[in-house]
Amino acid sequence: MSAHGRQTGPAEAHPLEAHPLEAEADPVEKHIADLTAVLHGPARAKARMIEEIRDGLTETVAAHIRGGSTPTRAADDAVREFGTPEELAPGCQRELTIAQARHTAWAVALTAPLLAACWYLASSTAPGQDGPVPRAAQLFATQLATAVGAIALLAALALAVTGTLARRLPTPPRLPLAIAWAGTTAGVAMGVATLTLTVASLLATDWPLVALAGAFAAVSHAVVAPSARACRRCARLARAL
Numbered sequence: 001m002s003a004h005g006r007q008t009g010p011a012e013a014h015p016l017e018a019h020p021l022e023a024e025a026d027p028v029e030k031h032i033a034d035l036t037a038v039l040h041g042p043a044r045a046k047a048r049m050i051e052e053i054r055d056g057l058t059e060t061v062a063a064h065i066r067g068g069s070t071p072t073r074a075a076d077d078a079v080r081e082f083g084t085p086e087e088l089a090p091g092c093q094r095e096l097t098i099a100q101a102r103h104t105a106w107a108v109a110l111t112a113p114l115l116a117a118c119w120y121l122a123s124s125t126a127p128g129q130d131g132p133v134p135r136a137a138q139l140f141a142t143q144l145a146t147a148v149g150a151i152a153l154l155a156a157l158a159l160a161v162t163g164t165l166a167r168r169l170p171t172p173p174r175l176p177l178a179i180a181w182a183g184t185t186a187g188v189a190m191g192v193a194t195l196t197l198t199v200a201s202l203l204a205t206d207w208p209l210v211a212l213a214g215a216f217a218a219v220s221h222a223v224v225a226p227s228a229r230a231c232r233r234c235a236r237l238a239r240a241l
């Protein structure tokens with residue numbers, strides 16, 4: 001028993017001696033974790049960016065090891081060459097903010113015409129006071145449709161500016177915040193439309209059509225509102241860094 005105990009003692013300590021990076025925090029992974037915690041943006045775009053940075057760090061570490069550095073020193077040197085998370089965060093966050101702005105603009109551009117079409121179908125099925133939508137609701141629908149249509153045009157312009165035109169012209173720094181508030185306005189309009197159509201369906205003759213339009217408005221609100229909220233957060237963070 002004593003001989004067996006003497007054999008197992010050194011064997012238990014050996015793995016920590018063979019892998020010094022496992023005995024302490026890996027500088028590369030700590031660098032990635034710190035940068036990931038700071039950045040905000042669309043999940044796929046952020047994951048792709050972080051993976052590219054990790055691949056670059058891993059390749060740099062391998063190059064230093066081939067040059068004769070120890071793994072620990074190679075990792076430290078690679079992190080130092082790439083820059084601290086505080087140094088990388090502003091540029092990375094600006095890129096993610098543009099990605100989030102495009103995500104919000106797409107959400108508005110795709111749902112706004114659908115919402116306007118729902119209003120049109122619900123209000124034009126039987127116009128007038130005795131139609132499926134009372135006259136007051138029809139007038140309100142017209143105002144909402146006009147506002148949402150203007151926001152959809154702004155979203156389409158933003159997609160052009162941050163897309164094909166971005167290769168020739170710099171993206172205006174306040175554009176993401178403008179898109180965020182435009183999306184917020186559209187989300188509020190869609191929420192009001194949902195409530196208005198729900199009430200109107202109770203007074204409507206052809207209530208299934210009005211209720212369906214209200215359901216479309218609710219879905220549009222569920223798509224646009226979270227994206228606009230995330231865009232506002234990204235825009236504020238990009239300005240703060």
